[in-house]
Amino acid sequence: MPGPLVLGRNITKAYRAGSREVEILHGVSMAVEPGEMCAVMGPSGSGKSTLLYTLAGLELPSTGTVQLLGRDTTALSRAALARLRRCEVGFVFQAYNLVPTLTAFENVALPARLRGEKPPTETIRHALALVGLEGFEETRPVVMSGGEQQRVALARVIAQRPRIVFADEPTGALDTHSGAVVLDALRQIAHRPDQCVLTVTHDPVVAAQCDRVLFLHDGYLARELTSPSAAEVAALLTDLAVTGTGASS
Ligand SMILES: Nc1ncnc2c1ncn2[C@@H]1O[C@H](COP(=O)(O)OP(=O)(O)OP(=O)(O)O)[C@@H](O)[C@H]1O
Numbered sequence: 339m340p341g342p343l344v345l346g347r348n349i350t351k352a353y354r355a356g357s358r359e360v361e362i363l364h365g366v367s368m369a370v371e372p373g374e375m376c377a378v379m380g381p382s383g384s385g386k387s388t389l390l391y392t393l394a395g396l397e398l399p400s401t402g403t404v405q406l407l408g409r410d411t412t413a414l415s416r417a418a419l420a421r422l423r424r425c426e427v428g429f430v431f432q433a434y435n436l437v438p439t440l441t442a443f444e445n446v447a448l449p450a451r452l453r454g455e456k457p458p459t460e461t462i463r464h465a466l467a468l469v470g471l472e473g474f475e476e477t478r479p480v481v482m483s484g485g486e487q488q489r490v491a492l493a494r495v496i497a498q499r500p501r502i503v504f505a506d507e508p509t510g511a512l513d514t515h516s517g518a519v520v521l522d523a524l525r526q527i528a529h530r531p532d533q534c535v536l537t538v539t540h541d542p543v544v545a546a547q548c549d550r551v552l553f554l555h556d557g558y559l560a561r562e563l564t565s566p567s568a569a570e571v572a573a574l575l576t577d578l579a580v581t582g583t584g585a586s587s
């Protein structure tokens with residue numbers, strides 16, 4: 339299917355705080371194309387996670403539209419949206435969606451189970467081994483570190499092979515080696531022709547390994563860089579922090 343896998347048009351997102359509405363995203367438009375790995379960067383509180391949740395169909399935009407695989411998330415029924423997420427979308431969020439009563443193996447097998455399939459044991463074991471969790475098959479997430487839990491979520495995405503992967507700081511809680519493993523796995527997913535990855539990161543080295551880097555500032559898309567170096571990313575982040583626009587770079 340031609341066209342972007344993820345498309346946001348003029349997304350605003352507001353939350354109710356007491357009697358007031360607070361707008362977090364102020365009209366963000368962006369797309370992620372097949373075969374692309376994109377990063378979202380920006381200061382804490384700039385709306386990165388909110389944008390990711392909205393683009394992933396976990397939240398609906400207040401105004402504007404989001405299309406996943408060409409389908410408008412606001413036009414789908416709750417059930418249809420849940421089905422679309424279950425079949426086509428993978429999540430690597432640290433605190434998101436691991437089932438505490440299931441083992442690591444069962445968590446990785448869950449998306450296939452929810453579709454009524456029985457995934458081959460080898461596929462699950464292989465995915466866990468790829469993220470360095472060989473021997474953790476029978477371990478439950480509650481006794482795992484944050485980084486280990488995040489790697490279970492990644493193994494689930496590797497076993498599931500969804501078309502679209504959303505990751506929120508996937509390397510944030512990891513040591514250098516585990517971070518490199520995770521990043522490599524995400525890059526391999528993204529660079530299949532009909533798949534893509536959108537990841538939030540604070541790390542210029544991670545961003546520099548993406549095809550495109552989007553910079554959010556106070557809920558606005560401030561800048562975009564294509565195939566930047568880590569130094570260029572760091573320079574623009576500093577600039578944005580100082581000027582708020584990155585205009586001097
Ligand atoms: N469910 C919610 N209800 C009310 N306000 C929210 C909600 N979720 C996020 N916010 C607010 O929206 C703003 C942006 O939050 P968000 O989590 O998107 O930031 P972020 O860029 O991901 O930050 P960080 O880098 O710290 O993770 C924050 O001020 C936050 O308090």
Ligand SMILES: [Mg+2]
Binds near residue numbers: 386
């Ligand atoms: Mg966040």
